[in-house]
Amino acid sequence: MNYTTKQRDAVEQVLASSARPLTAQEIWELARKKKSGLGIATVYRALKTLTKGSKAVLVEIPGSAPHYEWQRGRHHHHFLCESCQRVFELEGCVHQVVDLAPKKFKVKRHEIILYGSCEGCAQK
Amino acid sequence: MNYTTKQRDAVEQVLASSARPLTAQEIWELARKKKSGLGIATVYRALKTLTKGSKAVLVEIPGSAPHYEWQRGRHHHHFLCESCQRVFELEGCVHQVVDLAPKKFKVKRHEIILYGSCEGCAQK
DNA sequence: TGATAATTGATAATCTATTATCATTATTGT
DNA sequence: ACAATAATGATAATAGATTATCAATTATCA
Incomplete structure (x- = not known):
């Protein structure tokens, strides 16, 4: 009850090799280069399996479409570029924020x- | 080109007197007590006017429905209770977070x- | 008060991301 | 290779919040 397929491998490889979170659309566009004919529904199915298995995480940023990122374990936060709409991972944390409550x-x-x-x- | 109506007053009063951000639904339920028959579309129209005029602000919290809050000017952040789903305003800020970029x-x-x-x- | 133009309520429509459906194709264990 | 079953692709359907539509109502001011 869990076959290995090229479509799933393609989605997983795309996510695992991306330095930043990607939208389902972006993942689809990149993964179909590895497996032509790949359907968007399969991308969502793979993402669902990956997130359920804690291998990927859904990243929701107000003001942008849902993104997915590979689970690398370390606590971090995000940056949304309002110009190119890309999301970046930020290293580190300011733990004192919890004291605001x-x-x-x-x-x-x-x-x-x-x-x-x-x-x-920013340079432009 | 901007009549004063009881429906708008009702929406504005509800928002202005709430200590926490409210969803359009919540605003509707509270405002229709002041103006019976109030339609949800009118609530949205009023919210649109208020946000355009910077009197109200849309608050988007991943994991919860859109909320609207009265613009009181002071910089602050939010807390989402994952039990009752209500959003609370938090006073203060940890400005060092910008250094994460x-x-x-x-x-x-x-x-x-x-x-x-x-x-x-938390008590329960 | 009356004419004019804005506002309202009910509801159909929209929007975007995601899921369901289903016939077809591919993978697995024997 | 074969039967059994899971996965896929195309696309219709869904979900939730918000907007558009339009006839009916209401605020405004001469």
């Missing part, structure tokens, strides 16, 4: 999202 | 979102 609130997780221009777009 | 990136704004349980839900 009232003392009686229980903070389980947090997100820090920066918006602006990436290196390439 | 690579030096050549230009950071224009940022969002900090905390997730967990609000006071009421």
